[in-house]
Amino acid sequence: MTMIFGIPVQALMGQLLLGLINGSFYALLSLGLAIIFGLLRVINFAHGAQYMLGAFVTLLLLNHGGISFWFALVLAPLIVGLVGAVIERTMLSRLYKLDHLYGLLFTFGLALAIEGTFRYLYGASGMPYPQPVQGGVNLGFMFLPKYRGAVVIISLAACIGVWFMIEKTKLGAYLRAATENPTLVQSFGVNVPLLLTLTYALGAGLAGFAGVLAAPIYQVSPLMGSNLIIIVFAVVVVGGMGSILGAIVTGYMLGVVEGLTKVFYPEASNIVIFVIMAIVLILRPAGLFGKDA
Amino acid sequence: MSAPLLKVENLQAWYGESHVLHGVDLTVTEGEMICILGRNGMGKTTTLRSIMGILRKRTGRIEFAGRDMMAVPLHHTARAGLGFVPEERGIFASLSVEENLMLPPKVAEGGMSVEEIYALFPNLHERRTSPGTKLSGGEQQMLAMARILRTGARCLLLDEPTEGLAPVIIQAIGAVLQKLKSRGMTVVLVEQNFRFAAKVADRFYLMDHGRMTAEFPVAELTSRMDMLHRELGV
Secondary structure (H helix, E strand, O other): OOEEOOEEHHHHHHHHHHHHHHHHHHHHHHHHHHHHHHHHOOOOOOHHHHHHHHHHHHHHHHHHHOOOHHHHHHHHHHHHHHHHHHHHHHOHHHHOOOOHHHHHHHHHHHHHHHHHHHHHHHOOOOEOOOOOOOOEEEOOOOEEEHHHHHHHHHHHHHHHHHHHHHHHOHHHHHHHHHHHOHHHHHHOOOOHHHHHHHHHHHHHHHHHHHHHHHOOOOOEOOOHHHHHHHHHHHHHHHHOOOOHHHHHHHHHHHHHHHHHHHHHOHHHOOOHHHHHHHHHHHHOOOOOOOOOO | OOOEEEEEEEEEEEEOOEEEEEEEEEEEEOOOEEEEEOOOOOOHHHHHHHHHOOOOOEEEEEEEOOEEOOOOOHHHHHHHOEEEEOOOOOOOOOOEHHHHHHOOOOOOOOOOOHHHHHHHOHHHHHOOOOEHHHOOHHHHHHHHHHHHHOOOOOEEEEEOOOOOOOHHHHHHHHHHHHHHHHOOOEEEEEEOOHHHHHOOOOEEEEEEOOEEEEEEEHHHOHHHHHHHHHHHOO
């Protein structure tokens, strides 16, 4: 059996893949958080609930509408994004003139309300979702389930797509400019309130998208978001609050680091991300990709 | 005399509880370049921000091209034909020079083409891929003006364009304003440097403690020198 640093290559690659899969979710979720924070200056504590909502919508679409996973992959993020737009327009937008803390408190309360409602309706235990792609590929040193490979590719494509939209398109230029000086951008004739709504919807939709991808891997449960959201916040802090590239790169990187820690020192795997966050906060408070204030 | 393009009557404005404008009146006809003079803190910038709709706590009347602008949302003010160049220039650090230039949407036909703008500001063409904030102060001022000229705005609100710039750059900005004037652009210029403004403005307003205290054409500038020195403290 081939060994690397005394570890069987099969175990190493298995954890690396697991790290990449977790990193895919970290990247998608932290990307949404970074987009929302960048423009709205809101720390969206409801992000985990929106991720959970994506998974539940996928399950409900299958159970009640017979809608397949691949349609749900498009439909569920749109539904979650629409819910996000309604939340922003009717509630969150009223808090922009107040201290940022109010936005955080509001989304925290919203997350509890959404999760509590789903726990009341569906119970706390998880519900399985069938694998949309069966089987796997034998890579020689490990067996790669096809769906898990697809998750890594799809999430990477989504992250690159969003990055391209923000960095290379006119809409992205509006977003970047409005992040710096929304009043001036509005004085140019850009409908910034609408831009804020669309941005929150995009962030929520990305969380919903991650939720759809997660449904077949993890159990669909009302608490699936709250279990993940603290790690995702750590990813955003390490990447740099509001940094799009930072969110994507750090998401994958920390997923892999967490996976490899499970191989080399399993006891530390649950805390390694938070240790890195603490070190980064001490040495570079703006994050690895953030700009110093 | 033709109907004014911009007419401001009894404009009052507040920053929170602080009453800053106490009844500003001014008119600008199409193609005219007026200059608001005054010391720091007299309400010149606030007047422009209130006309533009950036400062919303205001009363009075602002009419542009015959349209009451008081209830118009900020993002519709630009679409009505008003363009604002702030004193701090507002160049976006995360955007390149060209992205900054192309950012404001076109609001009407008749704006300058990108080629015309690059011909007017050759430095911007040379540095079009650089981040906007890597430009010098003068280049940033030119970029801030250029991006509004592209939109087709009928009236430019220009806040202290010469502030902190070297004399040679001030001269270049003066030349640009002359060109805009020859193209028939209407400009409301806020300046402390009245010697600079004298070369381009048709008419002057003197502002003191949130209201206009004098109005005179450029021809009377020389005869009012003593008063200007006294009022402006220069």
